[in-house]
Amino acid sequence: MIDKLSWVTIYPEIVLLVMACIIALVDLSDTSARRTRTYVLTLITLAVVAAMTGMAASEGKAIYGFGNMVVSDPMGNWLKCFASLALMVTLVYGRPYAADRDMLRGGEMFTLGMFALLGMFVMISGSNFLLIYLGLELLTLSSYALVALRRDNAVASEAAMKYFVLGAMASGFLLYGLSMMYGATGSLDVNEVFKAIASGKVNHQVLVFGLVFIVAGLAFKVGAAPFHMWVPDVYQGAPTAITLMIGAAPELAAFAIIIRLLVEGLLPLAIDWQQMLAVLAIASLVVGNLAAIAQTNLKRMLAYSTISQMGFVLLGLVAGVVNGNTYNAQFAYSASMFYIVTYVLTTLASFGTILLLAREGFESEEITDLAGLNQRSPLYAGVMAITMFSLAGIPPLVGFYAKLAVLQALIASGQALYIGLAVFAVLMSLVGAFYYLRVVKVMYFDAPVTASTVSAPRDVRTVLTINGALILILGIVPGGLMTLCAKAIVATLAN
C-alpha cells in the first residue's frame, strides 16, 4: 500500500522531524546565552518547510497517502505554510525575551516548538481519527512543557498545571466522541465515516451523542466559551513568548481539525453541529467582549479578545449548510479560514509588541505599561495601533474584511435567524471596539511613565515592522488572500 506517491504527502513532516532531532543535538554544542546557532538553524528549517508546503499548496492538488491516513490538499498545505511562518515569527519575537529569562538553556524552546509544529502538521494532514488525535496530543504535550519552561516561576507553573489538567480533559472528551463515532460507523477514516453517515443507516442518536463530545473537545481547544476558562489563565501565566507560541500557530491547526472532523467527516450532521456552534459562538462573543472590558492586564485582555474572535470564526462555520443545501458552504468556510489566518497575523503583531517592550525583570504586561508609547516610539505604537484597529474590525485593516466575509456568509444564507446573528455579532463587535480603543488611548493620549526610548534587536524590529505593514497592506488589497482561502476550501470540499 505504501507507494511512492504516499511519501510525497509527508515530506514536510519528515524534514521537520529529522531537523528537530538534529537541532536538539546541535544545541549541545551551542552554549551561548542567545543560542544563535540553534536559532538560525531552526529558522532555516522552518523556512524550508514553509517553502515546501507553500509550493505543494500552489499546485492545488489533493493527494491521499498511506491508505488514506493522510491527505495533502491545498487547505492543509496553506495552513501548514502559515503555521511554519507564524512559528518563525514567534521565535524571532520571543528569543530576546526568553534569553533574558534563562529559557533558552538546553534549547528546549526550539525543539519543543518544532515538535509542537510537527503535531500541528499531523493534525492538519490527518484524514483518520486516530492520526488527528495523535497530532493533537503531540501538540498539546509539547505546549504543556513549553508553558512550564520557567521552572522557578510560580505563576507559569500554575498556568502549566491548569493547562495540563483542562487540556487532558478536553482530549478525553474528543477521544470519547471519536470512539462513539467509530462504534457507530465502524471506521476511523474520515471519508468512510462521511459515507456511512450519509447513507442514513447509522443510528442518529448515537451519532449526536458522540458529536456533542467532539464539539466540546474542539471548543476546549479553540477556547470557545463556555469552555474558555483555561485561556485567560494560561495566556496570562505563561511566559509571553510561550503565550504567543500557543496562541498563534496552533489556532490554524485547530481550525484544520474542525474542518476535517466536522465538515469532511460529519457534514451530514451539519444541522446538529451548526446549532451547537451557534450557541458557542454567541457565548464566546458575549463572554469574550464583556470580560475583556474589565481587564487591566494586557495579556489577559488579549486572551478574552481571542475568545471573542473565536466566536466570529465559529459564526462563519455556522452558515455552511442551509436547509440541507451546501451552496453557501464554500463561502462560509473560506470566510472562517480567512478570519483565522488574519487573526494569527494580528496576534503575532500584538504579542510581538509586548515582547519587545518587556525587558529583563519587567514583563510589560499591564495595559498601563504602554502609556505614552507614541512618544517613546511612534513606529511600535503605530504597529500596535494598527493591530488594535484591525482586531476591532475597522477598515482599511485586514480584520475588517475578515468580519465582512463572515457577516456576508451569514447574510447570504437568507435565513432571518442568521441575519439576526449577524446583527448581534456586529453589536458585540461595537463592545469590542471599546477595549481595543482603550489600548490605543493609553498609547497615544496618556503621558509616558518613562521617557526611555525603546530599543530592539534588528531582526525583531524588521519582522515587527513587516508584520504591522502586512496588516495594513492586506487591508488595502485583501483580494489575493481571500481568493487563496476560497480556492483551498473549494478544493477540500470537492473531495
Next chain:
Amino acid sequence: MGLLSLAIWVPIAFGAVLLAFGRDEHAKGVRWVALVGSIVSFLVTLPLITRFQNGTAAMQFVEKAPWIERFNINYNLGVDGLSVWFVLLTAFITIIVVISAWEVITERVNQYMGAFLILSGLMIGVFSAIDGLLFYVFFEATLIPMYLIIGIWGGPNKIYAAFKFFLYTLLGSLLMLVALIYLYNTSGGSFDILAWHKLPLSGHAQTLLFFAFFAAFAVKVPMWPVHTWLPDVHVEAPTGGSAVLAAIMLKLGAYGFLRFSMPIAPDAAHEWAWLMIALSLIAVIYVGLVAMVQQDMKKLVAYSSVAHMGFVTLGFFIFNELGVAGGIVQMIAHGFVSGAMFLGIGVLYDRVHSRQIADYGGVVNTMPKFAAFMLLFAMANCGLPGTAGFVGEWMVILGAVKANFWIGLASATALIFGAAYTLWMYKRVYLGPVGNDHVKELSDINAREFLMLALLAIAVLWMGLFPKPFTDVMDASVTQLLRHVAVSKIPS
C-alpha cells in the same frame, strides 16, 4: 491614474511621508511639506470642476478596476453634480487647517499634519466612491485619524470626547454594513451603488434598509435626537479638528442620504418623510433655542451646526428641486461658514485660552481686523443676503413653502433664532467696552491668520453673490434624483 484617484491618494501619500519621516526637530520643514501637500492636493481637484460637464446626471471622471474579485467589489470612483463640490471643499478646507495649525501645534507636528492630510484623502474617497463597500471603507476609515486628532491634541476632557465620537458613529455605521451586505445579496452579488438604485425592493425591505442607513447617517449629520455627541466632541477637539468635523465630516452623513437612502429606498423615504421633516424641524427650532443659552462659544457654534444641518435634511425630504438643491448649497455654505467660525474661536483661544463668552467683551477695540472678519462670518451664519449662508436657506424655505406652507413658516422662524444667537454672541464677545485685562492685551491677527480668514471670506462672499456655478453643476443631478425617487420600486 485618474483625477479622482489623484485627489484621494496625493494627500494620503503626503500624509504617509510626514508620518514616516517627520520629526519635531524639523517642525518647520514638516509644516512646509504639509502646506505644499495640501496645496498640491487642492490643485489636482481643480480640473474636476473646470472639466465638469453640466447638464448631465451621469457619473463623470469614472474609474473602475477590480478590487476584491471574490466578492465582486470594484475600485469604482465617479462624481456627479451632487458630490463634485465636496471634493473641492474638502481639499480647500485642508489647506486652511494646515495654515491654522502653523505655530499653534508644536508637539508631534508631523502626526497632526499627517492625520489631517490622510483624513482629507479619505473623505474625498467617501464623496467619490460609487461602490458600496469602497464607500464604507472610506467612511469608517475616517474615524481613525479623527479619533487620534481629538484624543492627542484635544482639550481637558478629550478622552471622553474621542471615545464618544468613535463609538457613537461606529454603532450607526455597523448597522449600515449589514444593510450593504443585504443589498449585495439581494442584487445578486454586486456592490455597485448605481445598480442598487435600480434594484426593486419590497416595502418591508425598504423600510429596514432606510432605517439602517438612517442609523449611520443621522448620527453623522447629526440629526436630533442623536446629535448629543457633537457638542461634546466639538468642545474638546483642537481647532482644526472642529473645523474639519463641522465643515466636512457632517456632510458625509447628509451626502449619504442623497446617495443611499433616497434612491435605494424611495418608497420608504416617502413613507417616512414626515419623520425626517419633524426631526429636521426640531433640530432647526429647538436646537436653535438651545444654542442661544450656551456659555461656551464652541458649544454655541456646535449647536448652530446641528440647526443648520437640520435645514439640509429638511430640504432633502420635501422632495422638490429647490429643497434638494438648497440643501446641497447649504451644505457647502455651512462648510465655509462653520469652518470659519471654529477657526475664529481658535484664534481667540490661542490668545486667551478660554472659550467662555463671559471671558471676552470688546474684542473689536483691540482686534479690529479680526472683528471685521468675524462680523462677516456671523452674518453669513445668520443667513444675511449676499453671503453664502443666505442662498441655501432661502432655497430650502422656498421649497418648503411650496410643499407645505406651515413647514415653510416654521423653518423661516428658525432664521430669527439663528440671527439671535449668532448676533447676541457677537455682541457679547466683540462689541462694547473692553471686558477685562486679557482682552486689553490682545494683539490683532497676524499675516497667517489674515490669509486663512481672507480665503474663507472670499469663498463666503463669492458663494453669496454669485451662486450660479454651484447650482448649475448640481441641477441635472438633482432633477434626475427627484425623477428617480418619484417612481416606486416596490415590485408589483
